[in-house]
Amino acid sequence: MSDTEPTTTYEQAREELADVVRRLEAGGLTLEESLALWERGEELAKLCQHWLDRARERLAAAAPADDADRS
Amino acid sequence: MTAPSSPEAPWPVRTVARKIADWIGRLGEVWVEGQVAQLSRRGGAATVFLTLRDPAADLSVPVTCHRDVAERPGLELTEGSRVIVRARPDYYVARGSFSLRATEIRAVGLGELLARIERIRRLLAAEGLFDAARKRPLPFAPGVVGVITGRDSAAERDVLVTARRRWPAIRFEMVNCAVQGPQAAQNVIDGLRRLDADPTVEVIVIARGGGSVEDLLPFSDEGLVRAIAATRTPVVTAVGHETDTTLVDHVADVRAATPTDAAHRVVPEIGEQRRLVEGLRSRARSVVTGRLDQQVRWLESVRTRPVLASPDRLLHGREEDVDGLRTRARRTLVHRVEGAERDLEHARARVAALSPAATLERGYAVVQRADGSLVRDPADVTDDERLRIRVSGGRLTVRVDREADPSADQEEKQS
Numbered sequence: 214m215s216d217t218e219p220t221t222t223y224e225q226a227r228e229e230l231a232d233v234v235r236r237l238e239a240g241g242l243t244l245e246e247s248l249a250l251w252e253r254g255e256e257l258a259k260l261c262q263h264w265l266d267r268a269r270e271r272l273a274a275a276a277p278a279d280d281a282d283r284s
Numbered sequence: 285m286t287a288p289s290s291p292e293a294p295w296p297v298r299t300v301a302r303k304i305a306d307w308i309g310r311l312g313e314v315w316v317e318g319q320v321a322q323l324s325r326r327g328g329a330a331t332v333f334l335t336l337r338d339p340a341a342d343l344s345v346p347v348t349c350h351r352d353v354a355e356r357p358g359l360e361l362t363e364g365s366r367v368i369v370r371a372r373p374d375y376y377v378a379r380g381s382f383s384l385r386a387t388e389i390r391a392v393g394l395g396e397l398l399a400r401i402e403r404i405r406r407l408l409a410a411e412g413l414f415d416a417a418r419k420r421p422l423p424f425a426p427g428v429v430g431v432i433t434g435r436d437s438a439a440e441r442d443v444l445v446t447a448r449r450r451w452p453a454i455r456f457e458m459v460n461c462a463v464q465g466p467q468a469a470q471n472v473i474d475g476l477r478r479l480d481a482d483p484t485v486e487v488i489v490i491a492r493g494g495g496s497v498e499d500l501l502p503f504s505d506e507g508l509v510r511a512i513a514a515t516r517t518p519v520v521t522a523v524g525h526e527t528d529t530t531l532v533d534h535v536a537d538v539r540a541a542t543p544t545d546a547a548h549r550v551v552p553e554i555g556e557q558r559r560l561v562e563g564l565r566s567r568a569r570s571v572v573t574g575r576l577d578q579q580v581r582w583l584e585s586v587r588t589r590p591v592l593a594s595p596d597r598l599l600h601g602r603e604e605d606v607d608g609l610r611t612r613a614r615r616t617l618v619h620r621v622e623g624a625e626r627d628l629e630h631a632r633a634r635v636a637a638l639s640p641a642a643t644l645e646r647g648y649a650v651v652q653r654a655d656g657s658l659v660r661d662p663a664d665v666t667d668d669e670r671l672r673i674r675v676s677g678g679r680l681t682v683r684v685d686r687e688a689d690p691s692a693d694q695e696e697k698q699s
Contacts, residue, residue, distance in 0.1 A: 223579075230586055237591035244602055251595045258592065261583045268576050272569075 223264035230257035298377070305375040308382065313372045316384070317392065318344075319498065320365050325351070334361075336369060336384070339498050341465055347371060349386035359391050366392035366498055397497050401504045405531055408506065413513045414534040420518045422538055422550060426486035428455045429550055430479030430517065432472055435460035439491035439522065439543040446547030454551050457485050463492045469505035476508075480515040487518050487550055490532060491543040494525040503530035512536060522546035644676035 221229075233254040237247065289295040295303075318336035321344050325332050332354040337344040347369060354361055361367070371384035408414065429447065433440040440460070447454050459475030462468045472490060479485045490512075492503065502508065503523045509531045512519050521536035522543045533539040540546035590597055636642065640650055651659040652672045659665055669684045 227579075227582070234586055234589050234591055238589070248595075251592065254592050258583065258587050261579075265576065265580050265583060268572075272572060272576065275569075 219260055219263065221260060223261060226257045226260040226264070230254060230261060233257060297380075301375070301377040301380055304380075305377055308373045308375045311373045313370060313387075315368055315370050316345075317366070317368050320361060320363055320367060323354075323361060323363050325354070333383075336367070339366075339465060346381070346383040347386050348374070348383045349389065353386055353389055356389070359389060361389065361391070364496070366394075366397070368392055394497055397501065401501075401531065404504060404506050404509075405534065408509055408531065408535070413509065418513070418537075420537045422518050422520065423486045425451065425552055426454070426550065428457050428482075428484045428486060430457045430459065430482070430485040430488040431491065432459040432461065432475040432479070432488065433491040433543075434463040434493075437463070437491075437493060439463075439493045442543035443489055443491050443522070443547050446544045447551045450547065450553040451551035452554065457482060464495065464499050464502065468502035469508045472502065473508050473511045476511050476515060476519075480517050485517055487520060488515065489520045489522065489540075489543075489546045489550060490536075491522040491546055492524065493543075494528065497528075500524045500528055500530050503532045505531075508532060509535045520546050520549055640674070641676060644674065647676075650674040 219226075233250055236242070237250055237254065242250065286295065286299055287293060289299075316336065319339045321335040321337040323332070323334045330351055331348050332351055334347050334349075334354070335344045336347045349371075368390045369384065369386045370388040371386040373382065374385035375382050412418070431440065431443055433443065440458075444456060447456075457479055459479060461471035461475055463472070476488065476490075479488050490503075492500070500523060503521075512521075512532060512535045518537040519535075520538045520540050521530075521532045522540040522545060523530050523532055526541040538549050540549050587593060640648070644650070650673070652674070653659055653665065654670055654672070659671065665671065665684050667684050667686055671682050671684065673680050673682055
């Protein structure tokens with residue numbers, strides 16, 4: 214994963230990942246295609262994970278401040 | 285005329301009393317309006333004593349009249365009732381006391397007052413001063429609240445205490461003035477104008493405790509009502525008891541039932557607002573976390589799908605296919621080979637069966653001409669022709685010699 218912010222949005226990654234899984238499960242692919250598709254799937258899953266982790270961090274980042282200013 | 289008085293020649297009391305009486309008499313007959321403060325009917329005495337108070341100015345004057353005047357049928361003269369009196373100033377020289385000698389007393393009924401207010405109301409309503417459309421919304425949390433009320437009155441305390449408790453940061457711009465009597469209306473108008481001109485004042489509260497219709501009269505004063513209508517700043521009125529309605533209530537942007545209610549209308553309650561904000565904040569957070577959890581679960585489910593979780597399964601699949609194919613291939617191959625072997629066997633058998641070797645084995649021979657064709661009839665060959673004989677052991681070449689056995693050709697044919 215490049216360290217700069219990935220350009221694909223979470224929704225795009227998720228959409229493509231769902232499609233990859235659908236095609237893999239449908240079968241009828243050459244070995245090469247299945248491998249390539251599987252690798253793409255892994256990459257997309259990591260990407261989704263990245264976005265979800267970032268969201269979790271941002272949420273957590275808000276939380277402490279929230280408790281702190283409870284005067 | 286008597287000589288002027290001087291220390292050396294002072295006037296006797298009677299002279300002074302008479303002169304006072306003369307002066308006072310000069311006022312002549314007047315109609316005066318006021319409120320009956322005290323009323324005393326001493327037993328059967330012919331004279332009734334009462335004091336007439338000016339409700340607006342807090343002044344009063346003693347009034348005496350004959351019993352009949354005071355007890356005229358239909359005139360329920362009681363303390364507090366508003367009256368109009370025709371009287372003549374009277375100086376009772378004997379005791380040097382002054383009073384108004386009343387010859388006629390008329391009650392200014394409550395009806396009269398209310399009728400006057402009603403006339404003004406209808407007039408102003410016709411001008412649209414009371415239209416709902418004119419009502420302006422109150423600011424949510426005003427920085428400064430203008431308050432017009434009687435000095436140190438209960439109304440003032442209610443407004444300030446309640447408002448501060450609800451919104452400690454609130455600041456006030458106070459206008460303390462008369463809230464009763466003829467000057468009251470004008471005082472309130474002046475206070476109103478001053479507060480309205482002050483840009484920091486975002487809302488103005490006019491608060492007054494309960495009172496009689498007369499007491500509240502200034503708050504139905506046409507001038508005050510018009511002044512309120514003309515203000516830029518929203519106005520909240522809390523005048524009199526909940527049941528009382530004065531014209532200012534109609535023209536105000538908000539009519540509060542009581543001074544305390546006015547405070548409730550004008551400033552939000554801080555605790556409540558904080559809870560509200562907290563509530564919204566946590567709802568927003570739970571929506572986001574809910575969404576996030578949902579997506580995490582989705583990703584989890586996708587990742588555990590066999591196609592992703594165990595890609596080797598794909599390979600397995602393929603390997604199994606390959607193995608399957610391999611075994612099938614091998615099996616077909618084996619079959620084929622076996623088949624081939626069997627065919628070979630058969631062929632060999634047939635060859636063996638057909639092949640001359642066995643016949644040769646049994647002593648036969650194959651005769652071939654030079655060109656390889658088989659000799660079946662001696663006639664086919666010519667004398668001395670070179671022939672090839674194949675016997676089981678091998679081959680040899682011979683020549684035809686008919687002399688040697690001329691009869692041989694015949695025998696062959698018969699068999």
